[in-house]
Amino acid sequence: MAAVRLAVRRLLTDLPAAGPVLVACSGGPDSLALAAATAFVAPRLGRPAGLVTVDHGLQPGSAERADAVAAWARTAGLDPVEVLRVRVDGRPGGPEAAAREARYEALVEVARRHGAAGVLLGHTRDDQAETVLLALARGAGPRGLSGMPERRDLDGVPLLRPLLDVARDDTRSACAALGLDPWSDPHNTDPAYARARVRADALPALVAALGPGVVANLARTARLLAADTAALDALADAALADVRAGDEGLSVDGLAALPAAVRTRVLHAWARELGAAPAALSQRHVAALDALVTGWRGQGPVHLPGGRPVRRHAGRLLG
């Protein structure tokens, strides 16, 4: 419990914005331990704290579970406490992605309504290690290997992850020590999901082969790469401003003079500006844009996701 409380205390002490924090709680062990720690720590720091639980309506008994989480939260002194019932069907993508999208939409709405300083999520160090391993396996670049950020703004609402350096075993022990009975999400153990297989098989195999430090080390790699990625992103922001050729696209000479790591980030940012959806924009698109600069042999336009063509003409990239 001490580790979880300390992590929450650190986050709340450093939080600049006024207003309540809202714990997003599924009823699972990680977010339940987070909610319990927040209920303890926040009043001592003079910070109002509430809880939000989302009922996706996808599993039998989900409404009762959400109500039980909310009832517990009220007894723990959290206020406001809200159960948000969301509709998941009719959204694109698989059911998991649709549920996540609906959940984040609802969390942002409730945070805005309460003028919240942030929404607290229960991702742990183990979740971070799994994320890094999954990213490595799909050949991700430094951004993917940076894992989940400790803080990110979604539509102006800070999403905060205070437990990224807390072991999952600690959240489980904290729940046990408090006599809480967390809910087990069947998806977490369903081998149909890559993350569940990493959790059940891949990470334990790595720990067995390389030692117990592996989980913390993977999370550390994420932190190191997050810092480097942020620095490169800042350089790329400045470089994009430098290579703009007025309204006439980007200067090829300016782009060619940049280090590749900065240039590909500039091209990625510019493609997003031109309307390419980030999720659809792959390394392949960016490599094709880069080839217009560094591998020029008179090739035709590059078609960004969404169909917009980018061509090279008279020393410029035009979108």
Ligand SMILES: Nc1ncnc2c1ncn2[C@@H]1O[C@H](COP(=O)(O)OP(=O)(O)OP(=O)(O)O)[C@@H](O)[C@H]1O
């Ligand atoms: N139904 C929900 N309602 C509110 N918040 C949720 C819900 N589901 C997930 N979250 C938030 O998102 C975080 C990550 O959820 P996810 O299901 O990916 O992870 P988890 O490791 O199973 O977490 P937990 O043990 O808390 O369920 C949770 O810790 C919680 O903060």
